[in-house]
Amino acid sequence: MNNKPNWKGRRNYNDFSSYFKSIFKQRIQKISINAGFTCPNRDGSKSTGGCAYCNNNTFSPFYCNPKKTIKQQIDEGIDFFAAKYKTQKYLAYFQAYSNTYAPLSVLKKLYSEALENPSVIGLVIATRPDCIDKQKLNYIEQLAKKYYVTIEYGIESSLNETLKKINRSHTFEDTIHAIKLSANRGIHIGAHLILGLEGENYLDFIEHAKQISKLPINTLKLHQLQIIKNTKLEKDYLKNPDNYNLFTADSYINLVIDFLEHLNPDIIVERFVSESPSDLLIAPKWNRVKNFEIVEKIDKKLKEKQTWQGRLYDGIYYT
Numbered sequence: 156m157n158n159k160p161n162w163k164g165r166r167n168y169n170d171f172s173s174y175f176k177s178i179f180k181q182r183i184q185k186i187s188i189n190a191g192f193t194c195p196n197r198d199g200s201k202s203t204g205g206c207a208y209c210n211n212n213t214f215s216p217f218y219c220n221p222k223k224t225i226k227q228q229i230d231e232g233i234d235f236f237a238a239k240y241k242t243q244k245y246l247a248y249f250q251a252y253s254n255t256y257a258p259l260s261v262l263k264k265l266y267s268e269a270l271e272n273p274s275v276i277g278l279v280i281a282t283r284p285d286c287i288d289k290q291k292l293n294y295i296e297q298l299a300k301k302y303y304v305t306i307e308y309g310i311e312s313s314l315n316e317t318l319k320k321i322n323r324s325h326t327f328e329d330t331i332h333a334i335k336l337s338a339n340r341g342i343h344i345g346a347h348l349i350l351g352l353e354g355e356n357y358l359d360f361i362e363h364a365k366q367i368s369k370l371p372i373n374t375l376k377l378h379q380l381q382i383i384k385n386t387k388l389e390k391d392y393l394k395n396p397d398n399y400n401l402f403t404a405d406s407y408i409n410l411v412i413d414f415l416e417h418l419n420p421d422i423i424v425e426r427f428v429s430e431s432p433s434d435l436l437i438a439p440k441w442n443r444v445k446n447f448e449i450v451e452k453i454d455k456k457l458k459e460k461q462t463w464q465g466r467l468y469d470g471i472y473y474t
């Protein structure tokens with residue numbers, strides 16, 4: 156058993172907002188951008204169907220539209236958010252599809268356009284592990300010397316069998332390779348993981364925590380499996396609902412507690428749950444429980460159980 160580390164916040168896990176406050180000392184807002192990328196899992200280079208759960212409309216605010224320039228999207232996003240917090244700064248969040256999936260010259264143009272706005276202090280670049288290479292990383296490393304830059308990799312599962320089932324068209328070994336290639340460059344490395352994918356059980360979820368703990372990542376976003384309209388999962392779920400063991404809010408909270416106990420305490424947890432728009436969400440419906448309520452419950456339960464992130468972490472790294 157490991158002792159509780161001295162994190163920046165007062166929570167029993169390594170929480171993102173305390174970390175962010177400690178480095179920025181001011182309010183920072185992400186602005187989602189749709190730069191018109193596609194991904195190899197949609198354009199036919201690996202597959203055409205996309206991942207079974209994917210519907211990029213679940214996170215598209217009104218200003219986020221590939222028909223608009225990056226500058227327009229940023230300006231409109233800032234207008235929207237600045238009404239409430241005038242002096243805050245922004246991170247341009249290249250969120251839709253795979254945001255490193257283009258020639259380097261195109262990436263340079265798009266990222267530079269976002270960074271031209273003096274209120275934008277950095278980038279968050281969401282992508283797949285098989286859409287990165289040394290050349291792109293060398294460029295992003297240069298940006299990271301001047302700006303706050305995160306590459307957020309969609310890992311989703313550490314089991315190749317699951318990745319195949321959900322049609323990710325990449326392996327966990329691709330993830331390990333991409334993350335190791337990105338490490339030690341001053342780039343923040345984020346990871347995204349889905350808990351509850353078809354065929355996975357409790358032990359698999361704990362194994363994800365152990366596998367991810369071995370990687371040199373800085374932040375982790377977790378989310379519960381959601382069945383979203385207009386996805387392959389929707390069709391399959393409506394045909395075979397018994398194949399899906401979707402979490403209730405309480406069972407998910409209990410799982411997250413156990414997951415956190417095995418997670419490397421150095422990994423900052425950025426998100427526990429995802430809240431898709433209700434008109435797109437088929438299941439599970441948690442009676443409109445808000446994200447912050449789940450987060451509060453997780454922390455309360457950790458404290459009640461006198462446990463914390465990393466209490467059972469085994470300390471093993473990939474070398």
Ligand code: SF4
Nearest residue numbers: 194196205206209252
């Ligand atoms: S989740 Fe990402 S990688 Fe998968 S189909 Fe959607 S955009 Fe492509």
